[in-house]
Amino acid sequence: MKTGLVGAGVFAGYHANKLAAHPRIEFLGLYDPDTARAQGLAEKHGVQACELDALFAACDAVIIACPASYHGDVGRRALEAGCHCLIEKPIATKVAEAEAIVRLASDRKLVVQIGHQERMVLRAIGLEQVGQKPLSITAVRSNPYSVRGTDTSVTMDLMTHDIDLCTALFGQGPDRVEGTSTPVKSKTPDESQATLRYGRAIAKLTASRVVETGARHMTIAYPSGEVRIDFNAKTLVHSTPFDLNVDFADDPQAKDSLGAATDIFVGAVLDGTPVLVSAVDGLIAARAAVEIDGGE
Structure with a gap:
């Protein structure tokens, strides 16, 4: 190709x-x-x-x-x-x-x-196959300040990962989006908080690029228990009956998510297999991020 x-x-x-x-x-x-x-x-x-x-x-x-x-x-x-x-x-x-x-x-x-390469982490863990929808999701994604990426908001740069993970976990885009974002060091917003509603379920997301120490973690509450993922440490703790891969850090998809995503794209073009994250999924994430930022 x-x-x-x-x-x-x-x-x-x-x-x-x-x-x-x-x-x-x-x-x-x-x-x-x-x-x-x-x-x-x-x-x-x-x-x-x-x-x-x-x-x-x-x-x-x-x-x-x-x-x-x-x-x-x-x-x-x-x-x-x-x-x-x-x-x-x-x-x-x-x-x-x-x-x-x-x-x-x-x-x-x-x-x-x-x-949205974080989808590879869900796949490596096995969360795509659990057959239950979450009751709630809480996610924090923050980095120390860097000029890179400040051409757009922290909502678009960082929170968009978690918005897309919510799309994957809930199986749909949000029904309602509420949020705020504010600049601190950049001309574009550096801090963002949002609440996304999926019927009776809810996701609360926080993103910042002006913290001293970065953090990237998500807690997913299911009817049968909780799952906590630390994306930086690549660790998983859960109290569910699901058959999840707690050693997902050793999975090739998580070790090299960019390479795995590239391979999926190549297969989609040459073999007609499904993409990892569709354009429609990308639109869902972008639309929610724009709404949080109060733009168009």
Whole structure:
């Protein structure tokens, strides 16, 4: 599968490593507006640094790993050029852009997968197969401050992971979203709190990128007990009767979630197997995040 990469930053570099190593991918080239950075990453992997339209024209599929505020526009252009897309989260920072991606993918029968890689953790644990819906979810996701990612809100940058995990666990998007977000050090919000309602069930989410010590954990209450996941420590404690993998940190899907997600995307394009996170799922997360931030 002839594949290109949009972006040459830190996370795009991780994607480049996966593309270069994948046996079913022919890594053709990459684009970044910073030509020196693009050339450096391209030379590392022996590929071309291209203009964006030329990259789309040459490729069957692209990985979009540029700053989040460009995801919607670049994703739309890639789909219009006929490329399958793995779009890093969020799908877009505007609801209209996310809706356009969903529509184009459907109309043109192109594969779109969104890079909510934390889904691999649920899969490694076995929570996708428990057959029960949660009563409530509480999640905290926080990082020390860094300029990276501040082109968009902490809701879009961090909380969107937990919004998507709620979609996976409840099997639907939220019926109602309530929340607030505020800037502290950035022009965009750095702290966010939200309550998402799924019928009678509820999720309470907190995100911050201005803490001294990062934390990423989730507590899921089921009728039969509780599950607590620490995403940083990769530990699991639960009081349920479910057959869960408490040693999920050793599972290849959790050890290398980016590589596993890339493999799922390749299979979806070449073999017609399901994606990990659909464009519709990405739209659900983006719509909720925008509502929390009070935007459009």
